[in-house]
Amino acid sequence: xxxxxxxxxxxxxxxxxxxxxxxxxxxxxxxxxxxxxxxxxxxxxxxxxxxxxxxxxxxxxxxxxxxxxxxxxxxxxxxxxxxxxxxxxxxxxxxxxxxxxxxxxxxxxxxxxxxxxxxxxxxxxxxxxxxxxxxxxxxxxxxxxxxxxxxxxxx
Amino acid sequence: xxxxxxxxxxxxxxxxxxxxxxxxxxxxxxxxxxxxxxxxxxxxxxxxxxxxxxxxxxxxxxxxxxxxxxxxxxxxxxxxxxxxxxxxxxxxxxxxxxxxxxxxxxxxxxxxxxxxxxxxxxxxxxxxxxxxxxxxxxxxxxxxxxxxxxxxxxxxxxxxxxxxxxxxxxxxxxxxxxxxxxxxxxxxxxxxxxxxxxxxxxxxxxxxxxxxxxxxxxxxxxxxxxxxxxxxxxxxxxxxxxxxxxxxxxxxxxxxxxxxxxxxxxxxxxxxxxxxxxxxxxxxxxxxxxxxxxxxxxxxxxxxxxxxxxxxxxxxxxxxxxxxxxxxxxxxxxxxxxxxxxxxxxxxxxxxxxxxxxxxxxxxxxxxxxxxxxxxxxxxxxxxxxxxxxxxxxxxxxxxxxxxxxxxxxxxxxxxxxxxxxxxxxxxxxxxxxxxxxxxxxxxxxxxxxxxxxxxxxxxxxxxxxxxxxxxxxxxxxxxxxxxxxxxxxxxxxxxxxxxxxxxxxxxxxxxxxxxxxxxxxxxxxxxxxxxxxxxxxxxxxxxxxxxxxxxxxxxxxxxxxxxxxxxxxxxxxxxxxxxxxxxxxxxxxxxxxxxxxxxxxxxxxxxxxxxxxxxxxxxxxxxxxxxxxxxxxxxxxxxxxxxxxxxxxxxxxxxxxxxxxxxxxxxxxxxxxxxxxxxxxxxxxxxxxxxxxxxxxxxxxxxxxxxxxxxxxxxxxxxxxxxxxxx
Numbered sequence: 001x002x003x004x005x006x007x008x009x010x011x012x013x014x015x016x017x018x019x020x021x022x023x024x025x026x027x028x029x030x031x032x033x034x035x036x037x038x039x040x041x042x043x044x045x046x047x048x049x050x051x052x053x054x055x056x057x058x059x060x061x062x063x064x065x066x067x068x069x070x071x072x073x074x075x076x077x078x079x080x081x082x083x084x085x086x087x088x089x090x091x092x093x094x095x096x097x098x099x100x101x102x103x104x105x106x107x108x109x110x111x112x113x114x115x116x117x118x119x120x121x122x123x124x125x126x127x128x129x130x131x132x133x134x135x136x137x138x139x140x141x142x143x144x145x146x147x148x149x150x151x152x153x154x155x
Numbered sequence: 156x157x158x159x160x161x162x163x164x165x166x167x168x169x170x171x172x173x174x175x176x177x178x179x180x181x182x183x184x185x186x187x188x189x190x191x192x193x194x195x196x197x198x199x200x201x202x203x204x205x206x207x208x209x210x211x212x213x214x215x216x217x218x219x220x221x222x223x224x225x226x227x228x229x230x231x232x233x234x235x236x237x238x239x240x241x242x243x244x245x246x247x248x249x250x251x252x253x254x255x256x257x258x259x260x261x262x263x264x265x266x267x268x269x270x271x272x273x274x275x276x277x278x279x280x281x282x283x284x285x286x287x288x289x290x291x292x293x294x295x296x297x298x299x300x301x302x303x304x305x306x307x308x309x310x311x312x313x314x315x316x317x318x319x320x321x322x323x324x325x326x327x328x329x330x331x332x333x334x335x336x337x338x339x340x341x342x343x344x345x346x347x348x349x350x351x352x353x354x355x356x357x358x359x360x361x362x363x364x365x366x367x368x369x370x371x372x373x374x375x376x377x378x379x380x381x382x383x384x385x386x387x388x389x390x391x392x393x394x395x396x397x398x399x400x401x402x403x404x405x406x407x408x409x410x411x412x413x414x415x416x417x418x419x420x421x422x423x424x425x426x427x428x429x430x431x432x433x434x435x436x437x438x439x440x441x442x443x444x445x446x447x448x449x450x451x452x453x454x455x456x457x458x459x460x461x462x463x464x465x466x467x468x469x470x471x472x473x474x475x476x477x478x479x480x481x482x483x484x485x486x487x488x489x490x491x492x493x494x495x496x497x498x499x500x501x502x503x504x505x506x507x508x509x510x511x512x513x514x515x516x517x518x519x520x521x522x523x524x525x526x527x528x529x530x531x532x533x534x535x536x537x538x539x540x541x542x543x544x545x546x547x548x549x550x551x552x553x554x555x556x557x558x559x560x561x562x563x564x565x566x567x568x569x570x571x572x573x574x575x576x577x578x579x580x581x582x583x584x585x586x587x588x589x590x591x592x593x594x595x596x597x598x599x600x601x602x603x604x605x606x607x608x609x610x611x612x613x614x615x616x617x618x619x620x621x622x623x624x625x626x627x628x629x630x631x632x633x634x635x636x637x638x639x640x641x642x643x644x645x646x647x648x649x650x651x652x653x654x655x656x657x658x659x660x661x662x663x664x665x666x667x668x669x670x671x672x673x674x675x676x677x678x679x680x681x682x683x684x685x686x687x688x689x690x691x692x693x694x695x696x697x698x699x700x701x702x703x704x705x706x707x708x709x710x711x712x713x714x715x716x717x718x719x720x721x722x723x724x725x726x727x728x729x730x731x732x733x734x735x736x737x738x739x740x741x742x743x744x745x746x747x748x749x750x751x752x753x754x755x756x757x758x759x760x761x762x763x764x765x766x767x768x769x770x771x772x773x774x775x776x777x778x779x780x781x782x783x784x785x786x787x788x789x790x791x792x793x794x795x796x797x798x799x800x801x802x803x804x805x806x807x808x809x810x811x812x813x814x815x816x817x818x819x820x821x822x823x824x825x826x827x828x829x830x831x832x833x834x835x836x837x838x839x840x841x842x843x844x845x846x847x848x849x850x851x852x853x854x855x856x857x858x859x860x861x862x863x864x865x866x867x868x869x870x871x872x873x874x875x876x877x878x879x880x881x882x883x
């Protein structure tokens with residue numbers, strides 16, 4: 001039994017301690033917005049926030065997340081940065097197949113939470129761990145800049 | 156060759172497989188399509204056979220219904236895999252319906268002959284056929300509904316229909332009064348379905364040809380979109396399967412004791428393709444699978460290696476084969492000078508971001524699957540055979556596809572899921588690990604093409620030969636046969652019909668079968684053949700000391716659509732004008748799937764051989780446009796998919812085993828490598844062409860040609876071996 005905090009709620013899960021957070025979310029908690037792509041932290045599809053930092057949940061044992069705060073795509077709309085990022089993703093119609101986009105949005109939100117005016121180099125660095133097989137990269141870049149602009153406009 | 160699966164063959168029928176522009180020779184009549192008892196007639200708009208509309212809705216045909224609140228629901232038989240078909244098909248209907256676009260939603264259809272793809276004569280999504288095949292029938296479906304709504308309004312008002320027009324979900328009378336479609340639902344449902352409808356003049360289009368937001372974006376940005384892997388059924392077990400590490404290998408014996416000791420593991424089952432561990436969730440199933448101790452009989456391909464495969468193709472190409480096309484007589488040409496070159500491409504995995512998976516339930520009532528599949532029609536027949544039930548007892552729930560690119564046209568993963576569910580007596584979700592997915596065959600065919608070209612004293616090309624060697628994808632498909640002339644259409648597409656005019660030309664096909672299961676991969680034969688042909692054309696331009704753009708242009712005198720996109724790309728890229736130091740251009744043009752695409756790539760090569768792609772300018776003529784934003788994005792998507800193949804993509808074999816596994820050994824282009832991409836769409840009133848695949852073929856040759864311009868080195872293999880570019 002491990003207790004983790006997911007999107008603000010403490011939950012006790014029965015998965016074995018070595019089970020990656022990804023599979024706790026998907027198989028035990030039924031939260032399927034976080035995706036499985038590679039299982040080796042190589043593609044970023046499973047990105048969640050651990051205490052606000054982007055992490056690859058496929059390679060994070062649940063035991064290591066005990067007592068920490070996990071945030072997933074399902075809670076992005078209630079965070080100011082997450083909702084701005086989602087609004088830009090919508091406005092620019094970023095997704096194609098869409099499978100990687102939860103992870104892309106989680107990485108982008110983590111970037112913008114720390115850096116409201118990311119350069120192209122900052123975007124490359126923050127987003128290079130997220131593969132998109134459909135090749136929506138230029139739209140992802142544009143949407144991050146759009147979200148940054150919309151947040152600075154508000155702020 | 157090794158057969159990894161068999162399509163069931165309950166019904167012999169004829170299928171037309173559309174490979175390109177229907178006006179050319181691209182429709183093939185092929186026999187032996189397995190459809191498992193489906194009838195083949197496309198249900199014409201107007202048939203209200205599929206469903207009894209719920210009370211209070213108007214459902215004139217299988218493709219749309221209108222509710223009293225005015226909401227229009229389009230039922231789409233095509234699979235959404237990122238190409239935008241869940242938006243573009245509703246647009247076709249909404250245009251002729253004069254619907255209010257904001258009131259249109261889309262739902263996925265079940266498997267039913269009403270949703271047969273008119274090009275395939277079966278329910279399937281692929282070959283960049285969706286818009287080409289549905290351009291007319293879906294507009295007719297919308298127009299039929301509109302006509303019935305107008306008749307309903309005219310009846311209500313007791314006026315002639317000729318006094319009524321429609322706009323944005325309303326029927327409007329000449330007097331100015333109007334009725335919303337939602338208010339006409341009951342009366343419209345009582346009207347006769349028109350036998351004939353008149354379609355709009357394209358000049359009257361309000362939606363088509365204009366950017367519209369995708370209908371599938373909202374669920375894809377909040378995590379709620381459901382893909383195959385997201386399916387959860389009560390009592391379901393998750394299965395991870397150990398497959399033979401060598402193509403066609405068989406299980407001799409296995410010890411599952413360690414696997415069964417993993418907490419959460421419930422069953423271990425053997426099926427023809429291997430041994431599966433079934434558990435409460437993925438993690439336990441995966442751990443259990445990795446603890447299986449299996450003794451394999453590797454079979455006849457135990458020593459398969461990429462070097463022997465390469466030699467097999469090269470030897471076959473050298474010998475030549477069946478005649479695919481001839482003009483004039485290359486054997487009598489007295490060339491002043493000539494050139495020759497050998498090109499090679501590897502096997503490729505599709506590597507969809509969503510690893511292959513399928514959830515299946517087999518009960519006394521029949522079979523039900525939940526999967527991201529591109530081939531509902533064939534799957535229904537195949538799975539009925541697998542489970543021993545009538546085709547009508549196979550229900551297919553098509554989920555969003557986390558990428559398809561052709562891979563999800565194959566039935567292998569659905570077959571294994573059904574076999575496991577049947578054996579387990581419980582619903583089973585079969586999940587591939589990333590490594591399983593990469594190593595699950597169904598690869599883009601490898602192959603070799605040998606070219607030669609002869610020039611006269613003036614430097615004009617007078618002879619062109621190509622000898623193509625690759626496996627037969629038609630035979631590998633299980634639903635087509637190699638034609639009597641012995642030429643596989645996919646192996647030579649883009650080569651046999653290369654567009655340049657040469658007085659003497661000879662194209663041959665030499666089939667060679669290393670035994671690896673091959674499959675349709677984004678842009679199919681064009682994915683390697685455009686690289687071969689357009690690189691060699693560039694070699695010919697260099698041999699003729701001609702500008703590569705002008706050399707092509709001159710030989711395309713009789714191919715106006717090729718020439719027009721070539722001109723547009725060259726002009727948009729400022730061909731011939733100076734570039735920053737070290738940056739060089741390459742150009743290529745290719746027709747595929749009814750569309751014409753030219754690309755100019757700007758690239759530089761560093762001293763250590765590193766290639767940087769700075770910019771891609773793409774010009775496309777895909778006929779009438781539906782949603783230009785989707786067209787631009789599909790071109791860009793295919794360019795980046797092609798860039799991964801050009802720079803990194805290769806599946807290789809050693810001792811019968813695939814050497815690649817995860818994204819570390821089978822890398823993908825990432826955001827920091829992506830160039831600026833500009834897409835220019837030609838205005839055209841031609842029948843629509845495909846857009847999902849045609850952006851891919853021209854990229855690799857345009858890049859290779861830019862590298863040649865930069866370095867003088869001609870790279871003739873995919874992926875481009877940039878280590879050859881190192882300057883000592």
